[in-house]
Amino acid sequence: MGINGIEIEIDFLSIWNKILVFGSQNPVTIAIDMFLNGGWVVLLLLFIYGLYTVWLDSRRGQFASKIKHILLAIDIPKNNIQTPKAVESVFIALAGAQGSGNLVDIYWRGKIQDSFSFEIVSLESYVQFLVRTPKHFRDLIEAAIYAQYPEAEITEVADYAEPYKDVKFPNNKYDLWGTEFLLARDYPYPIRTYLDFEHKLTGELLDPMAGLLEMLTRIGVGEQIWLQFVVTPQKPGWGEKGKKILKEMKGEPYAPPATIADKLLKPVGFISDIVMAVTSEVFGPSEPSKKKEEDQWKMFRLSPGERIVFENIQKKLSQHAFRIKFRFVYFGEKDVFNKARGVASVIAGIQQFNVADSNGFMPGPKTKTSADYFRVGKRVAERQRRILKNYIKRSNFYGDNVKNMFLCSQELASLWHFPVMSVKAPTVEKIGSKRAVPPSRLPYASTRLGTVSQSALVSETPITEVKPTLPESRPEPKPPANLPTV
Numbered sequence: 469m470g471i472n473g474i475e476i477e478i479d480f481l482s483i484w485n486k487i488l489v490f491g492s493q494n495p496v497t498i499a500i501d502m503f504l505n506g507g508w509v510v511l512l513l514l515f516i517y518g519l520y521t522v523w524l525d526s527r528r529g530q531f532a533s534k535i536k537h538i539l540l541a542i543d544i545p546k547n548n549i550q551t552p553k554a555v556e557s558v559f560i561a562l563a564g565a566q567g568s569g570n571l572v573d574i575y576w577r578g579k580i581q582d583s584f585s586f587e588i589v590s591l592e593s594y595v596q597f598l599v600r601t602p603k604h605f606r607d608l609i610e611a612a613i614y615a616q617y618p619e620a621e622i623t624e625v626a627d628y629a630e631p632y633k634d635v636k637f638p639n640n641k642y643d644l645w646g647t648e649f650l651l652a653r654d655y656p657y658p659i660r661t662y663l664d665f666e667h668k669l670t671g672e673l674l675d676p677m678a679g680l681l682e683m684l685t686r687i688g689v690g691e692q693i694w695l696q697f698v699v700t701p702q703k704p705g706w707g708e709k710g711k712k713i714l715k716e717m718k719g720e721p722y723a724p725p726a727t728i729a730d731k732l733l734k735p736v737g738f739i740s741d742i743v744m745a746v747t748s749e750v751f752g753p754s755e756p757s758k759k760k761e762e763d764q765w766k767m768f769r770l771s772p773g774e775r776i777v778f779e780n781i782q783k784k785l786s787q788h789a790f791r792i793k794f795r796f797v798y799f800g801e802k803d804v805f806n807k808a809r810g811v812a813s814v815i816a817g818i819q820q821f822n823v824a825d826s827n828g829f830m831p832g833p834k835t836k837t838s839a840d841y842f843r844v845g846k847r848v849a850e851r852q853r854r855i856l857k858n859y860i861k862r863s864n865f866y867g868d869n870v871k872n873m874f875l876c877s878q879e880l881a882s883l884w885h886f887p888v889m890s891v892k893a894p895t896v897e898k899i900g901s902k903r904a905v906p907p908s909r910l911p912y913a914s915t916r917l918g919t920v921s922q923s924a925l926v927s928e929t930p931i932t933e934v935k936p937t938l939p940e941s942r943p944e945p946k947p948p949a950n951l952p953t954v
């Protein structure tokens with residue numbers, strides 16, 4: 469038999485006899501033989517890798533604990549006319565925070581990518597937009613927001629969830645329901661974005677945030693609703709699975725990028741040729757598959773809906789990507805706790821971003837604080853403790869959601885954006901009036917830099933230095949006075 473001009477002789481009968489002898493042995497005997505003939509090396513390497521994984525996870529935890537974070541409350545004017553496109557620019561600015569270290573930083577020191585937490589909270593119907601950021605990225609966040617909302621007010625506030633970090637469940641006073649949302653399908657399939665809520669004729673945005681904010685204002689004294697999007701910027705080239713899906717929809721073969729193992733095995737690639745030649749020698753040459761011919765016309769047989777999904781996947785892959793942890797917590801006193809109001813209404817507001825033939829959100833089965841059949845009380849209490857702990861940590865790595873959930877900047881801006889002027893939710897924190905700079909020709913005695921104004925030069929009275937009065941800083945927004953504390 470010849471392969472690439474090389475003549476190879478294969479004794480198929482001897483190979484078949486060896487396979488029969490090996491297969492007739494006892495499985496225990498086979499396992500012992502494999503262990504004694506080098507299998508123990510594989511087991512040792514797997515054990516060492518497991519220990520290294522645990523050690524590296526602890527190193528990453530130590531690295532993350534050294535990062536100092538601050539919580540910023542963001543208020544915008546009532547007459548906001550900016551669409552979610554402005555917030556999309558804010559998320560795109562976070563791409564500047566994406567950084568990578570060398571191999572020593574990543575696999576020895578445990579360096580991790582910095583994350584940001586964008587939150588919407590309702591504290592007894594007091595609604596506030598918040599951003600938790602590493603302290604060294606405060607200027608990045610403020611510059612990105614002020615660039616799109618010059619009249620916005622950004623204030624550093626205390627963490628509203630910190631007072632409840634020591635609450636244990638089951639609890640005689642408080643109750644909690646929470647979950648981490650998952651995508652219903654693979655992440656390349658997009659959700660419904662704000663562009664889909666624009667009127668086709670007038671172009672007016674029917675803000676999807678309106679319904680959600682209205683629901684957040686319906687809770688009462690002793691109740692709180694927390695929504696959290698932990699955002700971690702990703703490197704370019706993140707959508708390899710999306711490229712595979714697009715190729716399959718077009719009926720084209722997909723070639724994954726070469727890995728290190730592929731590069732190492734490239735010099736001995738002729739082994740695959742040997743296998744193919746052996747298969748052809750034993751079973752005969754294979755006939756061309758009709759399926760490949762049919763796949764060439766697959767793209768032309770896409771329905772209008774499938775074509776829209778195809779275009780939306782392409783659009784998503786062209787944007788900046790972020791790894792997401794989407795958490796929701798409804799927390800309150802037991803005598804006023806109402807899941808129909810605090811849970812069902814919020815999930816209904818999130819469902820409007822779901823697309824039946826593309827993607828959408830669903831509560832994670834392993835994270836939602838409910839259980840059935842056996843040990844219900846203990847299992848629910850354990851999930852309550854876990855979701856509360858992970859929410860306060862605001863980490864993109866902790867939690868039961870093992871699936872990577874990636875969203876693009878447009879999808880994030882659809883889920884978290886400031887309401888437009890048409891949204892009338894009464895308890896959303898907004899600025900009553902906007903600030904303005906004084907007129908340029910306003911006479912005064914001296915400027916902040918100590919220079920004398922022209923009006924003071926023509927005056928006959930002695931000039932005394934008058935320091936300009938700075939506008940009063942916005943007081944730190946405080947929760948209602950009757951907010952329950954622990």
